[in-house]
Amino acid sequence: MASHSHREGHQQSHDHEHGHSHAEEDMLSVEEAFQRIMASFSPLEAEEVSLLDCLGQVLAENIRSPLDLPPLSNSAMDGYAVLSADIQGASPESPRNLEVIGLVAAGQGSNQTVVSGAAIRIMTGAPIPAGADAVVPFEETDEVERRQAGRPLDQVAIYSSLPVGVNVRPAGEDVRRGQQVLDAGTPVRPSEIGVMASLGLTSTRVIRRPVVSILATGDELVASGRPLEEGKIFDSNSFSVAGSVVACGGIPRILGIARDNLEDLNNKLTEAAGSDLIVTSAGVSKGDYDIVKDVLTERGDMNFWSVRMRPAKPLAFGHLREDGGRSVPLLGLPGNPVSTMVAFEMFARPAIRIMLGKRILARPMVEGVLTAPIYNADGRRVYARVEVTRKDGMYYANPVGPQGSNILTSMSRANGLAICPDDLPSQGAGEQVQIIMLDWNEEVDV
Numbered sequence: 001m002a003s004h005s006h007r008e009g010h011q012q013s014h015d016h017e018h019g020h021s022h023a024e025e026d027m028l029s030v031e032e033a034f035q036r037i038m039a040s041f042s043p044l045e046a047e048e049v050s051l052l053d054c055l056g057q058v059l060a061e062n063i064r065s066p067l068d069l070p071p072l073s074n075s076a077m078d079g080y081a082v083l084s085a086d087i088q089g090a091s092p093e094s095p096r097n098l099e100v101i102g103l104v105a106a107g108q109g110s111n112q113t114v115v116s117g118a119a120i121r122i123m124t125g126a127p128i129p130a131g132a133d134a135v136v137p138f139e140e141t142d143e144v145e146r147r148q149a150g151r152p153l154d155q156v157a158i159y160s161s162l163p164v165g166v167n168v169r170p171a172g173e174d175v176r177r178g179q180q181v182l183d184a185g186t187p188v189r190p191s192e193i194g195v196m197a198s199l200g201l202t203s204t205r206v207i208r209r210p211v212v213s214i215l216a217t218g219d220e221l222v223a224s225g226r227p228l229e230e231g232k233i234f235d236s237n238s239f240s241v242a243g244s245v246v247a248c249g250g251i252p253r254i255l256g257i258a259r260d261n262l263e264d265l266n267n268k269l270t271e272a273a274g275s276d277l278i279v280t281s282a283g284v285s286k287g288d289y290d291i292v293k294d295v296l297t298e299r300g301d302m303n304f305w306s307v308r309m310r311p312a313k314p315l316a317f318g319h320l321r322e323d324g325g326r327s328v329p330l331l332g333l334p335g336n337p338v339s340t341m342v343a344f345e346m347f348a349r350p351a352i353r354i355m356l357g358k359r360i361l362a363r364p365m366v367e368g369v370l371t372a373p374i375y376n377a378d379g380r381r382v383y384a385r386v387e388v389t390r391k392d393g394m395y396y397a398n399p400v401g402p403q404g405s406n407i408l409t410s411m412s413r414a415n416g417l418a419i420c421p422d423d424l425p426s427q428g429a430g431e432q433v434q435i436i437m438l439d440w441n442e443e444v445d446v
Contacts, residue, residue, distance in 0.1 A: 029422070030346060030381055033307045037317050037347050040329050043357040044276065047208040051196055054188045056249045057206035058357035063182035065199050068172035073128040074106075076167045080119040080141060080156055081132035084164045095142070095157035104129060119156055128168055135167035136160060175199075187358060207357035212245045212348075213272035214238050215255045217265065217283045217292055218335065223257060236408060237281040237340045241333075244344050250277075250352045265295045273322050276355055279348055282335025285314035292332070296320065300330065308422055310380045311336065311405035312343035336405035342383050342417070345438070364437045366416075368395030374420040374427045381422045385414035388435055397435050415439040 028036075046060035075081065082098060090096040098119040104110040106125035114120055114131035122128070122135060138144070142157040175181055181199065182192060188206065196204055221235040222228055235257055242252035253275065258268040272278045283292025284304060293316070296302045302318030316332025331351070333343045350361035366388070374384045386397040400413040417436040420427045427433050 027306045027308055030307060030309050033305060033315060033317075034347065034350070036303075037331065037351060038354060038361075040317075040319070041351045041354040044208050044210060044355050046205045048203050049206050050203045051193050051201065054204060054206045055190065055193065056356075057188050057209065059182055059184050059186045059188060059192075060205040060207050060357070062180050062184050063196060063199070063201075063204065065175045065177060065179050065181050067175075067199065068177050069175035069198060070169055070171055070173065073171045074169050075122045075124055075126050075128060075135045076169050077135050077137045078123050079121075079135045079137040079167065080158070081114055081122045081129050081135050082119045082158065082162075083114060083116055083132065084134040084162060084166075086116055087134075087136065087158045088161050090158045090161045092159045095159050097155060097157050100154050100156050102129075119158075121153070121156075133164045133168065134162045136162060137167065185357065185359065207355075210250045210276035210352055210355040211253055211274065212250045212352065213253045213255055213275040213278045214241045214245070215258055215268055215272070215278065215280045217258045217260070217280060219260045221257045236337050237333075237335070240337065240341050240408070240411075241279055241281065241344055241348075244341065244349065245279075245352065248349045248352050249356050249358075260291055262291060262295060265291060266299075269295065269299065269320060272320070272328065275328050277348070277351060278320060278328055278330040279344070280316075280330065280332045281340045282333075284316040284332040285334055296330065296332065300327065302330070302332075304332075308380045309342075309346070310376075310378075310382045311339040311403075312346070312383075313339075313380065315343060315347070317347075334405075337408040338385070338405040338411055341408075341411050345417070345436075346383075362436075364440050366395050366435050366437060367432050368397040368416075368418070368435050370418065370427055370429055370431050370433050371396055371398045372429050374399065374418060374433070376420045376422075376425050376427075379422055382420035383417040383436070384420065385410045386416050386418045386435065387414060388416040388437065395435065397433055 049057065086098060087096045099117060100121055101118045102110060102112045103121040104126045105123045109127050110120060110129040112120060112129055114129050120129045120132065136158050140158065140160040143153065146153060181195060186192060216235045216238045220232055222232045224234055228234065238254050242254055245252040255268050255271050258265040293304060296316065296318065300318050300320035302316055304316045306313050307315050312334055314334045318330055319327040320330045321327050331348055333340045353361050368388060374382055376382045384403055385400045387400055389396050389398065397416065397418045400410050403410065415438055417438065418433045
C-alpha cells in the first residue's frame, strides 16, 4: 500500500472534540512499545498434530521413549560377525580362517550362534547373532578374492585383529526405554520429527499456531486482480503481512479492504471474530482519517503511540471487544508498505512467537561494516534496509538505495536492517553497525 500522504493535513483536533484519549503525543522508545505490547501475549493452548504438520511448532509435552534405540545390538558394517578372541593377531600375512555358518540381513534375525572357529556373514543394520562380539568389514577379509576365483563362501580368511565391540552398535546406544528424549518447549525441526518417528509416534501435542486476521484500510485501495482506476493503488500490505505471518509460524486470515466508513470497518472487524491477533494497516497516524481510531476506540481499549523509530513511527495497540465478552489483541501498523513490514518485524513477529511458545523472540544479529552512510534526521532509531554480504571474514552492510517508507522494492533487495541508534545523527561508511538479519540462510556466507 502506498503512502497516505493525500490524507495529511487532516488535524487530530477531532479526537479532542470527541473526548478521546489516544495519547497521540506519547513518544515511546522501541523498547517501551515492545514491552507494553508483549505483556499482552502468552503461549496458546496445545493441540494434537501429525508429525509432518508440526514443523516449526513447539512441543507441549515431554516425549519419553517406549523402547530402546536401537532395539537390538546391530552391525555398523557389511562384514562378518565373529568372536574377537578368534581373530587376535590376524593380519594379511597371518590370516585367521573361519567357517561361514550363515547369513543375516537387515530386518532379519538369526537363530544360529557364533562359536569359536565360526563366522556369520552380516549386513549393515542386521541384529548381531548370539555369541558374536565384533564385525569384520568385507574389505578386511578374502571375500573379494574368493568371489573372483569362483570359490565358495563357506570359508573366510580374516586379515585384521579387532577388539570386542568394534563395528557393533549396542542396543539402547542412542535412547534407553523410558528415557525423556525431547522436552516440552522444544521447537520442532526436521530432526525432532525424525526422532519422534523413530519412537513410532505418528502425532504429538504442540502449541497451536495463532490465527492472525489481517485488515487493510483506505478508500484508495484496490484488491489485486481488479481493474485499477485513476487515483487508486493495489493493496500490497495484506499480502506482505500475510506472508510474514506464515513465515513466522502463524495462520493468516485476510479480511480484505475496509473502506473509510463506519459500517464497512465495523463489518470487517466483526469478521475477525475468533482470531488470536488482528493486524491492521493505515489509519493510525496523525494525517490519517480519524475513522479507524474512532471505531477501534469505540469497540475496544486502544492506545495510539508515536514510536521513536524510522520507518514506522505511528503505531496503535490495544484490545478489541468481541460479542460474548472475549477481547482480542489488535496491532495497528502504519500504512506505508515498508513501515508496515518493519513494524511487523519489530512488534507482530515476536508477539506471534510468544503465542507459539517460542523462547527466542529476536532475529539473529551480526556486526558489520557500512558501505554507505545512514542518516538520522530527527533523533529516531533508524532501521536501514541493507544487503548483507560476507568477505574475508567480515560482514558488509550495503544500503539498498532510497530509504523512503513507500519504496517496497527496497525490502525485496534487503536481507537485513542496519541500526543507527537514536542518539547518533548518522553512521558513516566504514563504521561498524548492528544488523538485524531478516534472512539468515545459505545465501549469506557465515
